[in-house]
Amino acid sequence: MLAAGTIFLQTTNFIDACYIVAFGLMIYGMSGLTGPRTAVRGNQTAAVGMAVAVIATLLRKGEFHGSATVWLIVAGVVIGAVIGVPAARNVKMTAMPQMVALFNGVGGGAVALIAWVEYRHAFTHGGGSPWALRVMIFELFGAIVGSISFWGSGIAFGKLQEILPGRPIKLPGRAQSVLNLVLLVAAVGSAVVLCAGTHSQLLFIVGILVVAAALGNMLVLPIGGADMPVVISLLNAFTGLSAAATGVALSNPVMIVAGMIVGASGTILTDQMAKAMNRSVPAIVAGGFGGAVAAPAAGAGQTEGQTVRSTSAADVAIQLSYARQVVVAPGYGMAVAQAQHAVRELERALEAKGVEVKYAIHPVAGRMPGHMNVLLAEADVPYDLLREMDDINPEFSRTDVTLVIGANDVTNPAANNEPGSPIYGMPILEVDRSAAVIVLKRSMASGFAGIDNPLFYDPKTSLLFGDAKASVSEITSEVQAL
Amino acid sequence: MDSLVIDIAVLVLAGFVGFAVISKVPNTLHTPLMSGTNAIHGIVVLGGLLLMSEANGILEQIVLVIAVAFGTINVVGGFLVTDRMLGMFKSKPDPVTAEPDDAKDPEAAA
Numbered sequence: 001m002l003a004a005g006t007i008f009l010q011t012t013n014f015i016d017a018c019y020i021v022a023f024g025l026m027i028y029g030m031s032g033l034t035g036p037r038t039a040v041r042g043n044q045t046a047a048v049g050m051a052v053a054v055i056a057t058l059l060r061k062g063e064f065h066g067s068a069t070v071w072l073i074v075a076g077v078v079i080g081a082v083i084g085v086p087a088a089r090n091v092k093m094t095a096m097p098q099m100v101a102l103f104n105g106v107g108g109g110a111v112a113l114i115a116w117v118e119y120r121h122a123f124t125h126g127g128g129s130p131w132a133l134r135v136m137i138f139e140l141f142g143a144i145v146g147s148i149s150f151w152g153s154g155i156a157f158g159k160l161q162e163i164l165p166g167r168p169i170k171l172p173g174r175a176q177s178v179l180n181l182v183l184l185v186a187a188v189g190s191a192v193v194l195c196a197g198t199h200s201q202l203l204f205i206v207g208i209l210v211v212a213a214a215l216g217n218m219l220v221l222p223i224g225g226a227d228m229p230v231v232i233s234l235l236n237a238f239t240g241l242s243a244a245a246t247g248v249a250l251s252n253p254v255m256i257v258a259g260m261i262v263g264a265s266g267t268i269l270t271d272q273m274a275k276a277m278n279r280s281v282p283a284i285v286a287g288g289f290g291g292a293v294a295a296p297a298a299g300a301g302q303t304e305g306q307t308v309r310s311t312s313a314a315d316v317a318i319q320l321s322y323a324r325q326v327v328v329a330p331g332y333g334m335a336v337a338q339a340q341h342a343v344r345e346l347e348r349a350l351e352a353k354g355v356e357v358k359y360a361i362h363p364v365a366g367r368m369p370g371h372m373n374v375l376l377a378e379a380d381v382p383y384d385l386l387r388e389m390d391d392i393n394p395e396f397s398r399t400d401v402t403l404v405i406g407a408n409d410v411t412n413p414a415a416n417n418e419p420g421s422p423i424y425g426m427p428i429l430e431v432d433r434s435a436a437v438i439v440l441k442r443s444m445a446s447g448f449a450g451i452d453n454p455l456f457y458d459p460k461t462s463l464l465f466g467d468a469k470a471s472v473s474e475i476t477s478e479v480q481a482l
Numbered sequence: 483m484d485s486l487v488i489d490i491a492v493l494v495l496a497g498f499v500g501f502a503v504i505s506k507v508p509n510t511l512h513t514p515l516m517s518g519t520n521a522i523h524g525i526v527v528l529g530g531l532l533l534m535s536e537a538n539g540i541l542e543q544i545v546l547v548i549a550v551a552f553g554t555i556n557v558v559g560g561f562l563v564t565d566r567m568l569g570m571f572k573s574k575p576d577p578v579t580a581e582p583d584d585a586k587d588p589e590a591a592a
Contacts, residue, residue: 026522031503033518039511040568043518047561050525057531065535068543073534076547080527080554087555088562093570096563100517103559107523110552113545114529121536134486236516240523244496247525248489250532256489257496258525264500265519269512363512370512377570 010061016253018056023257025049030261036383053254093378094335097371098160101153101232104239108149111242112209115143118249119194119204133195138249140191143204144212145242149235151216156231159220170222183215229364229371230274237266272363311462313471316403316438317478320346321353323400327392329360329429330372333406333442337468340379343405346476347381353479359385360392360402360429362410389429399434404455406440406468412453437461440468514567521560527553 008014026049032042057063064070084103091099118139158164170176190207194200223231240262247255320326328347334340347357359381365372373386387395396402404411407429414421415428431437432455439456441463455461464471504515530550537543 027499027503030500030518030522033511033515034504036511039514040565043514043521043561043564043568046518046522047565050522050557050561053525053528054531057528060532063531063535066537069535069537072537072543072547073531073550076530076534076550077554079547080551081558083551084555084557084559085562088559088566091563093567096513096517096567099559099563100513100520103517103524103556103563104520106552107520107526107556110524110526110530110549110556113549113552114526114533117533117537117542117545117549118529120538120542121533233516236520236523240519243523243526244493246529248486248493250529251485251489252528252532253489253492255525255528256492257499258522260493260496261500261503262519262523264497265504265515268501268504269516272512370514374513374567374570 009059015056015060018052018059019252019254022049022053022056023254025052026258027261030265053258092338093375094338095161096374097228097232097366098157101156101160101235104232104236105150105153105157108146108153108235108239108242111142111146111239111246112150112212114246115139115146115249116204116209118246119143120201123199133197135249136195137191138245140194140208142242142245142249143208144187144191145238145245147209147212148216148219149238149242151213152220152231152235152238153216155217155220156228156235160228168222176218176222180215180218183211183218187211187215229366230270233266233270237263237270240264240266308456309459309462311438311464313464313474314478315462316464317475317482319401319436319438320350320355320403320475321479321482323355325356325358325395325399326350327358327360327396327399327402327431327434329362329365329402329404329407329411329431330376331362331365331405331407331410332371333408333440333468335366335371335375335406337406337470339405339469339472340375340381342469342472342476344376344379344381346472346479347385349476349479353482357385358387358392358395360389360431361386362389362407362429365407365410389427393430393433396430396433401436401438402431402434404431404437404439405472406442408441408453411455413455413458414453418454431455432458432461435460439463440471441465442467514564517560517564517567521557521564524553524555524557524560527557529553 026046029042029044029046029049032038032045034042058073087099087102119136122136122139155164171179187208190203190211193207194203220231240259242259244256244259244263247253247257247259328343330340330343334343350357359372359376361372366375376386409423409426411429411431412421412423413428413430413432415423415426416430418424437455437458437460439461441456443465456463464475504519527550530546530553534543534546534550537546
């Protein structure tokens with residue numbers, strides 16, 4: 001009886017049925033993630049789908065063939081869980097972008113490693129047959145893209161964690177694009193040679209994995225931190241596509257569907273972000289992500305010699321307390337300084353004095369789409385105070401004081417009125433339309449895009465230098481003392 | 483039909499499903515969405531599990547253990563981080579709907 005049950009569970013039909021249930025749950029879960037009410041349930045549904053897929057795979061007949069297999073699988077899962085669970089539990093909300101980059105990278109790494117083992121198998125089990133050749137195209141695609149994603153995500157992590165400098169690192173002129181193109185051609189060329197029937201593991205390792213690794217580094221190193229959201233999103237889509245390719249090579253439906261959904265959604269996200277920055281995805285990819293790099297010289301020249309007005313926390317407190325409407329425009333500086341709770345307190349103190357406070361959320365403020373929303377949600381800021389760019393822009397003309405906290409490029413009026421500026425045409429928060437602007441900054445350093453901001457030299461702008469959290473707390477106590 | 487053709491058909495259709503399901507996400511949920519889809523491509527862990535029993539020699543075994551560990555980090559970490567992020571959105575009382583008041587009134591009347 002028990003044996004009969006076990007045999008039923010091991011049948012291919014049952015396992016395939018589980019796979020269909022699994023990807024059904026994942027798709028349903030993802031559709032839940034599109035609304036705030038259903039999002040938590042959606043994420044959990046997708047996780048259940050994932051668990052079903054894993055369990056079904058482990059049920060497979062012959063899965064534990066060989067005495068060591070079970071222990072190797074346990075070892076892999078335990079190592080992964082021991083690293084992944086505490087990392088996910090303890091990461092600060094401000095460090096979320098790098099965490100996503102890291103999780104994305106290891107996924108790509110897994111694809112590349114699996115492709116390597118598959119490649120070795122293609123030769124031990126009847127290499128050179130047409131079947132192996134057709135599958136190999138997908139394996140090699142997975143290997144190249146997975147490797148790019150692994151190394152690219154590593155660089156993105158390094159930049160966001162500030163292990164690497166955030167500014168673009170690139171070869172002069174067109175050399176970078178040429179080098180990237182050469183690397184791409186080398187990887188694709190190696191893949192073609194391998195598909196043509198050459199059996200060479202050395203070529204696989206050097207021509208595919210190493211070249212793709214170099215390409216991953218070369219693609220992301222020249223990108224400034226301001227473009228990191230686009231990069232992470234793009235690499236996320238890459239990993240999804242490589243997972244789908246591995247699924248085709250292994251003829252596993254759930255891997256194909258899950259990987260492809262990620263590939264599609266990542267592409268949409270990348271496209272939306274690129275649009276918000278007034279660029280096109282193909283241009284970003286072809287240009288080696290270098291679009292904004294040549295900028296600083298042009299911007300700096302125009303603002304050189306102009307003076308800025310610095311102010312004190314006490315003055316800011318007075319300005320804010322006697323305003324009717326205050327708009328807070330947060331940026332990455334707020335995330336770095338962990339100032340979201342302090343900002344929430346300031347908002348409460350101002351509301352107690354009858355000041356109306358709203359938050360202006362630029363779609364690419366911070367380093368990930370929705371970054372500001374997550375931070376402010378953590379600080380219990382009510383939803384209805386968060387206004388998206390299109391809603392808040394008409395309101396700036398009715399705003400007495402706009403408080404810019406660690407945001408730079410997303411408030412740069414050069415995007416509207418300096419056709420020569422590299423960010424010209426990018427939609428911005430039109431903070432310069434409000435009656436007065438107060439900018440909280442650490443120093444006069446330019447933003448992540450490396451472009452000077454004429455907003456700082458505007459006569460109605462005053463700057464409060466210092467750590468954003470300390471400054472906001474100081475303003476709050478001054479407001480409460482008034 | 484050839485199984486490879488079926489697999490590619492599934493690939494193409496899944497792409498359209500992905501576009502259809504995800505194309506209308508509010509800005510607010512972009513970060514959790516990215517994180518959630520990130521967890522889903524951890525499905526590659528299946529590749530490691532499928533190949534483990536066929537591993538020849540210590541090199542392939544080590545490579546696959548690393549691959550399974552990477553995939554597990556991707557899946558477990560991804561879903562947990564997404565859940566934490568979404569938890570913060572959920573914990574707040576929703577100021578838009580007046581549901582709580584409506585729900586309380588009949589009780590008060592009773």
